Amino acid sequence: SKCWKVKKMFDGIPKDDDLELVDEILPDPKDGEMLIEALYLSVDPYMRIVLTESHIGGTMIGEQISRVIDSRDEHYPVGTIVRNFAGWRHKTIIKHENTRRMPDLGDFPLSTALGVMGMPGLTAYFGFLEICKPKKGEVVVINGAAGAIGSLVGQIAKIKGCKVIGFAGDDEKCKWMKDLGFDFAYNYKKVILDDVLKKSAPDGIDCFFDNVGGDFSVTVLQHMNSLGRVSICGIISLYNTNKVHSRPNEQPKDLYPIPSTVMDSKQLIISTYDVNKKWSDEQWKEGEKQIAEWIREGKIRYRETITDGIENMYTAFQGLFVGSNIGKALVKC
């Protein structure tokens, strides 16, 4: 079986020799265990910022959807599909307590349990609705807007009757955002942010869903209306600086500089969160139900960028930081 091991801590942009692909021979499962084979591996930005020295030599962390191929647990017979955090590995011996509840996918593809029906979907749902509390007619700005989370936030904002302004790093992504119903879609590499915000949000911004952080966010904050809401989902533009070492809700405040002029005058409501900790399993189930309904009604569309083969997992991951993916990034094993 193949498995990606951590050789070194990431230092700046993830480099080819930070991880290595190794062959492993696994034992047979013992009583209460099962052998699972990954079908899809999730490719996520957080993987850049959660490693500590203790991970060196271990399996690279991550979530996967897998099939049970041998079992000594009667409740998980061969063929059962499980979602789990086994990491970047093809086959794994696992116990059921180390698996995670599968969403009710109905006829959706299994890959959606890592995307629109999984962590990115629920982050978009709660991170936007619960933190931004959007009202009809309000102006919403989203960056990373053609990614797994951002593309869903824009569509949820349209469902709620908002005006949506999205930013992404290439023209094809912008075309897709327009197709999804965004009112404005800009390639941030080609425009002057301050100018396009003046043009598309002349009366200011009510909700800002931030996936990117850094200078982009500082500029957007100047355009916020009083009592505007800022959902700091992530700050990917800073992940390769070595200054961000944990989940977004644990990041030091100085990584998200809020100009004092903005703080003093606008009374913004600004929140970070970890979707896995902030909302309960019961809330996740409600969110999954609503997202599934919106997909079936044609109100939400999703896209996946699927790379073939575990041997290409690292390339897919490195691609997140140069914008190779549209929608959810995944690897098919």
Ligand code: NDP
């Ligand atoms: P995406 O699918 O959006 O993929 C990452 C995208 O980020 C890239 O495609 C690229 O698109 C953009 N990007 C990369 N580097 C930069 C940069 N320097 N400046 C601007 N844009 C950049 O990922 P996800 O939807 O999975 O995640 C989005 C954010 O949400 C991340 O910050 C992540 O850490 C965070 N997150 C937070 C969670 C929480 O609980 N708070 C849970 C899950 C994710 P482009 O071509 O547009 O540049």
